[in-house]
Amino acid sequence: MSGKLINGKEIGEIIRQSIQKEVNDLQEQGVTPGLAVILVGDNPASKTYVSNKQKSCEQIGIYSELIELSADTTEETLLNEINKLNADPAIDGILVQLPLPKHITEQNVIAAISPEKDVDGFHPESVGKMILGQPTYLPCTPYGVMKLLEYANIDVAGKHAVIVGRSHIVGVPMGQLLLQKDATVTYCHSKTPDLVAMTTQADILVVATGRAKMIGAEHVKEGAVVIDVGINRDENNKLCGDVDFDAVVDKVSAITPVPKGVGPMTITMLLFNTLQSAKKKLTQDK
Numbered sequence: 001m002s003g004k005l006i007n008g009k010e011i012g013e014i015i016r017q018s019i020q021k022e023v024n025d026l027q028e029q030g031v032t033p034g035l036a037v038i039l040v041g042d043n044p045a046s047k048t049y050v051s052n053k054q055k056s057c058e059q060i061g062i063y064s065e066l067i068e069l070s071a072d073t074t075e076e077t078l079l080n081e082i083n084k085l086n087a088d089p090a091i092d093g094i095l096v097q098l099p100l101p102k103h104i105t106e107q108n109v110i111a112a113i114s115p116e117k118d119v120d121g122f123h124p125e126s127v128g129k130m131i132l133g134q135p136t137y138l139p140c141t142p143y144g145v146m147k148l149l150e151y152a153n154i155d156v157a158g159k160h161a162v163i164v165g166r167s168h169i170v171g172v173p174m175g176q177l178l179l180q181k182d183a184t185v186t187y188c189h190s191k192t193p194d195l196v197a198m199t200t201q202a203d204i205l206v207v208a209t210g211r212a213k214m215i216g217a218e219h220v221k222e223g224a225v226v227i228d229v230g231i232n233r234d235e236n237n238k239l240c241g242d243v244d245f246d247a248v249v250d251k252v253s254a255i256t257p258v259p260k261g262v263g264p265m266t267i268t269m270l271l272f273n274t275l276q277s278a279k280k281k282l283t284q285d286k
């Protein structure tokens, strides 16, 4: 049973050790990677995520800057802040915590981030390059999932990967990255008429819907690999995924838990992308 668990905390830790080594090397050359996080409003979940990101930066020697703006901040003010960070040589990566208040148009904000500092990989230029398979910042959550599969020795080529959820930040790029590793990819979403008929065909099932425990035993094929991207609170206010872990664990060959699954990998890949950005600065300056 224990061999089944894909531990994102442990795998993330292994990757962070090599990032930390590279950060140290960079610092010896006089470069400190810097990440700016902009938080608009005071959503408690967002605050927790942001403080996790900051702690992780601190731990491995990445400079981090938090810009906190009130919930009624105008789009114009936010765009001004982004422009300042675009021009700030101490900042290699800019992350605007999503979701944003409704009066702000997310696409305008994402498009304002310099693609050179787009460590989330959300800018249209980054998305385009990802789809074309060109070097770019890959979105941290799908990238983290690919690393989990790699470290868990799960070969993707020729497998049928079924993605549940079609968000621009997880579901859509997830399918793209799996496709690039030669998986056969099926996307499912809220308008899919017979979800069970689709998900039971999955060798690799990735769930990113934001609906607590929506995937049960009836959705999974015996021996499937299940990746749970969801982070929700259950009826007892306990952290849980989009997958009913207890219901499927005996049926699957491998599964990511929540917490300690995909979440820590998202942050790990954010640190990785920030390091890559800082490394570019080094070669450009010389």
Ligand SMILES: Nc1nc(=O)c2c([nH]1)NC[C@@H]1CN(c3ccc(C(=O)N[C@@H](CCC(=O)O)C(=O)O)cc3)C=[N+]21
Pocket (backbone or CB within 6 Å): 048, 049, 052, 095, 096, 097, 098, 099, 120, 140, 231, 239, 258, 259, 260, 261, 262, 263, 264, 266, 267
């Ligand atoms: N521009 C932007 N980029 C993001 O990457 C982004 C975002 N906005 N908005 C919100 C989501 C969510 N997200 C998480 C990252 C790590 C954990 C994480 O580390 N979770 C831990 C602990 C969770 C806990 O204790 O609350 C775990 O799953 O083990 C969770 C959630 C990044 N997001």
